Amino acid sequence: MDTYKTISAPSDEILLKEKNSKFFGYAFPITAESEVKAHLERLKKQHVGAVHWCYAWQIGTESVSWRANDDGEPSNTAGMPIYGQIQSFGITNVLVVIVRFFGGVKLGVGGLIAAYREAARMTLDASDIVEKTIDIHFKISFGYADMNRVMRVIREKNLDIVSQKMDLDCEMSVRVPRKDVAFVTDALDHLKSVLITVVE
Template sequence: MKDIYKTIAFPSEEILFKEKNSKFFGYAFPVTTEDEIKNHLEILRKKHFGAVHCCYAFQLGTDKIQFRANDDGEPSNTAGMPIYGQIQSFGLTNILVVVVRFFGGIKLGVGGLIAAYRTSAQMALENAEIIEKTIDIHYAISFDYKNMNKVMRVIKEKNIEIISQKMEMSCEIEIATRKKNAEMVFDIFSNLFEVEIKLKE
């Protein structure tokens, strides 16, 4: 079972690619939600106020893949798809790549545009630190305080990450475990007396 994916550690440094007086600024951002994507795009549009096109592509998710490629006024499939092609060729997800273009007065033609957007996206990704992350499954475990020790023993033995905990008379702990271990972890807690485990949405 595949439970690792590749993304980037931090937003990349801005890169600049020039072609026949046109300037292409490339960026890559690690993202997990569409709200984050909107936010990055708004900031870049304000930063490059005079730019003609702010083209981008993103991919989110590990099981259910969600992606979009946007040409932002460039001829169809000359900007967004070449950018998305680079995301795929680097094998990345949970990522947004944006290329902002300032028109230099000379038309590049369809082939020229595709090459320029592809190169700019490639440069942005080469400039980013690519990392591997595990696909984690989150569970909520509920139990009475008196059962704390046996729950904590499993968490320690199995090296399970605690995301959050609420310790009162009735306790709740949110844990994260690698996808490949998820079933085993679920079974262990399911078999513990007076302990309830459920998948966290």
């Protein structure tokens, strides 16, 4: 697998009404768990009268980490149905939050599961889902004398430069689609004084 699906930008807000309860849905692209808290805090300020901010997220391509949170709803009636939709859409690096305003009528376990699942489906339907290549990050270290030869390889292979430090000792971070890794390392390995390391 050399590609994965994710969302390109935060989704539009969706609204599902079920027996007077309102479910507002949001999806956000994320690359680290640390981003989840900021999105939740922003939504809590936006929806002050809400009773539940239920969510699920997934990050990663090969090694996947995920979490589902019911935020006070009965166990597995909110977070897991939301996470089920993330899996159903086959996407990763995404956070889906469903904010609930209670309308005075209890929905029961089955009703909650159906409402959170549908709100999550609507949210992801409203998102721009894109396919991205799985990239490997390399750090290339070389002396200034090798600059032209390294730059020629980068141009020929059309590599994406993430950062660079040009001095007597030069350092460059590049992103390479995984399918091209052997091809690129082979080209750089021919330059004897160039050191290539994979950045985790």
